[in-house]
Amino acid sequence: MPAPPGVGDGNRDAGLDAGDGGGDAADAAPDADDDFGFEELGVPDAAADSGTDSRVPDRPDEFACGEERWGDGAHCDCGCLVQDPDCDDGEGCTDASCQAAGCDVRHDESGAAIRPASYTCDEATFDSLDGCDCGCGAIDPDCIGDGCTEPGCKQDACQRCRDDEGEALVCTFACDEALLGDGTCDCGCGAADPDCSDLGCPEPGCFQDMCERCYGSEGELDCQRGNCPSDFKTNDLCDCGCRERDPDCIASGQVCLEPSCSASGCAQCFDDAGAQLICEGWACAEEPGAGDGCNCGCGTADPDCAAGDGCSEPGCLANGCTSCRTEDGAPMSCMP
Numbered sequence: 001m002p003a004p005p006g007v008g009d010g011n012r013d014a015g016l017d018a019g020d021g022g023g024d025a026a027d028a029a030p031d032a033d034d035d036f037g038f039e040e041l042g043v044p045d046a047a048a049d050s051g052t053d054s055r056v057p058d059r060p061d062e063f064a065c066g067e068e069r070w071g072d073g074a075h076c077d078c079g080c081l082v083q084d085p086d087c088d089d090g091e092g093c094t095d096a097s098c099q100a101a102g103c104d105v106r107h108d109e110s111g112a113a114i115r116p117a118s119y120t121c122d123e124a125t126f127d128s129l130d131g132c133d134c135g136c137g138a139i140d141p142d143c144i145g146d147g148c149t150e151p152g153c154k155q156d157a158c159q160r161c162r163d164d165e166g167e168a169l170v171c172t173f174a175c176d177e178a179l180l181g182d183g184t185c186d187c188g189c190g191a192a193d194p195d196c197s198d199l200g201c202p203e204p205g206c207f208q209d210m211c212e213r214c215y216g217s218e219g220e221l222d223c224q225r226g227n228c229p230s231d232f233k234t235n236d237l238c239d240c241g242c243r244e245r246d247p248d249c250i251a252s253g254q255v256c257l258e259p260s261c262s263a264s265g266c267a268q269c270f271d272d273a274g275a276q277l278i279c280e281g282w283a284c285a286e287e288p289g290a291g292d293g294c295n296c297g298c299g300t301a302d303p304d305c306a307a308g309d310g311c312s313e314p315g316c317l318a319n320g321c322t323s324c325r326t327e328d329g330a331p332m333s334c335m336p
């Protein structure tokens with residue numbers, strides 16, 4: 001199915017892919033054959049690091065660039081006296097003001113970022129703590145752990161986005177910019193379309209009566225109600241994939257409207273035909289929906305449970321449960 005003009009122009013993906021590459025570089029950091037010898041610097045083994053990315057070693061004192069530049073997961077910082085774990089294996093360089101393949105941000109002897117000639121946005125926006133500027137031809141060091149350079153690109157970290165003529169774009173609007181304010185209410189684009197007069201919805205896959213065109217993460221969708229059970233807004237379970245917000249999801253903060261979507265916090269998940277799917281977060285050894293009875297307390301609902309029966313929170317008890325577990329996941333009686 002071809003992507004519609006509004007969605008999936010590849011920019012977002014391209015940027016994310018680049019970020020992945022940076023993260024992968026962390027694998028290379030603890031290598032024993034590294035030029036700088038992490039062992040000599042007393043950098044603890046990556047496995048002992050308790051940070052969010054356990055592969056990134058602690059920042060050595062010798063690292064001459066801003067501490068947020070070390071192992072940010074996206075940008076290879078060069079000229080920092082110590083090899084940045086974000087640099088791919090064999091790329092980057094460490095001498096002040098050096099230049100090498102793979103460098104995303106170069107730094108001078110003071111550790112300050114050097115603005116490259118390829119940076120096309122106003123120079124005052126470069127590394128000035130004024131927010132992450134995207135689409136500037138080169139990375140703005142204000143972007144930490146994300147950010148993209150191609151004109152028209154958009155990523156979560158971007159605070160200002162631009163097209164190839166330098167005109168401002170709405171970073172959070174994932175559909176074609178031309179759809180903003182064109183007189184037709186576009187929904188599911190990640191940001192509100194003024195054509196919807198506040199009666200549309202921004203979440204990918206969402207539907208409201210006002211919507212005239214609807215988009216999901218893969219492209220345009222029919223503008224129509226989802227196929228969840230008719231009581232999904234009042235059944236006390238967070239239903240996901242229903243195209244409309246379920247008030248039951250407010251407690252979990254979950255907004256997962258696109259059919260077949262799944263996220264932690266979803267108690268029940270549905271596809272576009274209304275068939276129930278296994279949500280993320282299933283925590284029991286039994287297979288959900290395997291026909292082996294209604295397993296309760298498994299983190300998400302077991303489709304084997306009859307409508308209105310069963311429960312998903314560990315430690316819960318409900319009608320129809322054939323197996324139950326404690327808050328710690330241990331088996332327990334289903335008798336109240």
Ligand SMILES: [Ca+2]
Nearest residue numbers: 069072075086
């Ligand atoms: Ca970095």
Ligand SMILES: [Ca+2]
Nearest residue numbers: 125131133142
């Ligand atoms: Ca900036």
Ligand SMILES: [Ca+2]
Nearest residue numbers: 179182184195
């Ligand atoms: Ca529109």
Ligand SMILES: [Ca+2]
Nearest residue numbers: 232237239248
């Ligand atoms: Ca519900």
